[in-house]
Amino acid sequence: MPTMTYKNKDKGKDEGEGDEGIAQSKSGLAQKLPILVILAVAAAGAFFLRDQISFAALAENREALIAFRDANYGLAVLAFVAAYTAIVGFSLPGATIATLTGGFLFGTFPGVFFNVTGATLGAIAIFMAARSGFGARFAAKIEGKGGAVAKLQAGLRENEWSVLFLMRLVPAVPFFLANLIPAFVGTRLSRFAISTFLGILPGALVFTSVGAGLGEVFARGETPDLSIIFAPHVLGPILGLAALSALPIILKLLRKKAD
Numbered sequence: 001m002p003t004m005t006y007k008n009k010d011k012g013k014d015e016g017e018g019d020e021g022i023a024q025s026k027s028g029l030a031q032k033l034p035i036l037v038i039l040a041v042a043a044a045g046a047f048f049l050r051d052q053i054s055f056a057a058l059a060e061n062r063e064a065l066i067a068f069r070d071a072n073y074g075l076a077v078l079a080f081v082a083a084y085t086a087i088v089g090f091s092l093p094g095a096t097i098a099t100l101t102g103g104f105l106f107g108t109f110p111g112v113f114f115n116v117t118g119a120t121l122g123a124i125a126i127f128m129a130a131r132s133g134f135g136a137r138f139a140a141k142i143e144g145k146g147g148a149v150a151k152l153q154a155g156l157r158e159n160e161w162s163v164l165f166l167m168r169l170v171p172a173v174p175f176f177l178a179n180l181i182p183a184f185v186g187t188r189l190s191r192f193a194i195s196t197f198l199g200i201l202p203g204a205l206v207f208t209s210v211g212a213g214l215g216e217v218f219a220r221g222e223t224p225d226l227s228i229i230f231a232p233h234v235l236g237p238i239l240g241l242a243a244l245s246a247l248p249i250i251l252k253l254l255r256k257k258a259d
Contacts, residue, residue, distance in 0.1 A: 034129035042091035042176075053087070053094025055223055058101055062218060069105050080105065081118045088122025091176050095119070099204060100224065103211020112201070112208040119204065120197045123179045127192055130183035156185050159252065164191065165245035168199025169238060202238045203229065 058065075069076040084098045102115040156163040164187070167178040182192050210224050217224050228234055 032133035035133040045092035084118025085121040089125035099207040100211035103208035104214040108209045108212045123196045126179040127183045159249045162248045164195035169242040
């Protein structure tokens with residue numbers, strides 16, 4: 001009889017450990033689920049929506065959109081910001097068209113703030129999903145493998161504000177990756193949100209102003225000239241802001257060399 005009691009205790013212990021392992025596995029899957037859903041929706045959107053959210057679609061529905069805005073301005077603002085958040089949050093095609101739509105419906109001001117708010121909320125959604133799902137473990141893998149991303153990771157940790165603003169002002173890093181990388185190196189949510197909102201503001205202002213002039217473009221039956229972002233009087237100030245963001249990094253490098 002004592003032997004039977006001993007075995008039952010061991011069995012109970014093994015079952016407890018097994019239940020704990022299953023619980024941890026379920027918890028890990030639950031944490032990864034948001035970013036996995038985002039990736040799945042992004043892949044589906046790239047295939048099914050690539051031709052749906054377009055300038056032609058905006059031109060065809062412009063009268064209905066204006067009528068809805070005029071009849072329900074507050075609701076139109078909420079619906080637009082929510083739609084923009086979903087487009088960015090799920091990395092769906094059409095972010096540029098959404099920015100033009102914000103300018104077309106609400107003007108340069110306050111349209112630019114609606115655009116930036118939607119984009120920032122969507123970016124925060126990706127950031128939070130990535131940080132919850134992978135976090136420090138993925139960061140350790142990047143650091144161990146080395147390469148360009150690892151260098152960016154190290155630079156972000158050492159010069160967080162500067163690198164965050166550079167990633168937004170100079171589109172060398174795709175927007176989606178610029179949302180993921182800070183999550184993998186432990187960036188604070190507040191810093192990520194502030195740098196995203198302010199960093200994308202200059203470019204958003206340009207495209208929102210283009211959208212504000214779409215009425216005349218529609219009347220002529222033309223398409224907007226988005227190459228204006230590369231015009232010297234537009235690109236110059238943006239690059240100036242990027243250089244200002246990079247200044248602390250440059251000063252730190254010069255100090256290290258002097259030491």
